């Protein structure tokens with residue numbers, strides 16, 4: 664294992680690694696240079712503490728999965744092909760992408776976070792259609808056929824094609840709706856805290872995987888979003904998604920993304936060290952991290968501190984790898 668000078672960030676997702684920060688030890692002592700925390704877990708004190716250790720702190724922002732909103736706004740629930748609210752697949756509740764009140768409330772929260780916290784960036788999470796894709800076999804219902812979405816589709820495309828057969832016009836229009844959210848997030852960032860990076864945690868499928876589900880089902884047009892996103896954090900959770908015996912899948916998905924984007928946008932994968940789906944052994948940690956730091960990747964973070972904190976062998980392997988990669 665040797666230094667990888669092209670790797671600009673070595674991070675942990677999901678918590679402050681307190682067990683490492685004892686007896687005066689800093690994040691940098693462990694090869695770390697960044698933390699990603701859920702936005703509701705970040706305080707000004709944590710930001711100051713991380714900055715005081717010469718590291719960066721990034722917030723994860725829940726975009727289309729703020730399910731609590733539905734309690735008082737049932738009209739924001741995604742509607743299925745039968746014209747009824749679509750139950751959350753495996754509990755993963757999404758929201759109708761054209762609900763204006765929901766959109767305003769998310770944008771206001773996004774702006775508040777950037778205004779109040781001196782964070783180095785903000786990463787969109789669950790910015791896609793109502794779906795459960797974080798597993799080996801995804802659950803991808805077709806939505807949202809509410810009256811609001813249907814009339815906007817007709818008005819904005821000038822067609823009266825039945826959207827239920829997932830025509831190209833419908834898929835393209837839906838992707839544009841989701842991309843326009845990203846445009847507005849970027850506009851807020853530019854106005855409120857221009858130094859902050861805008862990132863996105865996104866599905867690791869290629870454009871052809873699962874018959875084009877990335878756009879057809881999830882409404883994620885990564886190429887269009889690249890006009891606004893600074894960093895793409897692809898989520899190749901190999902053990903969760905059925906690739907435990909093929910760690911090379913991680914770097915293949917990253918490589919595909921570079922070609923697909925056709926630009927030099929930064930790609931910082933988030934990779935799985937936690938036991939989810941299948942277990943991840945400490946022996947595999949350097950292999951996973953090596954795949955995640957192979958070009959075109961220029962940064963990496965690991966999922967997730969909450970469960971890793973108690974797995975000292977994996978944490979030791981992570982720290983060992985990060986220290987070597989960081990060596991000038």
Ligand SMILES: [Zn+2]
Pocket residue numbers: 741742759760761762807808809810811812813
């Ligand atoms: Zn709708």
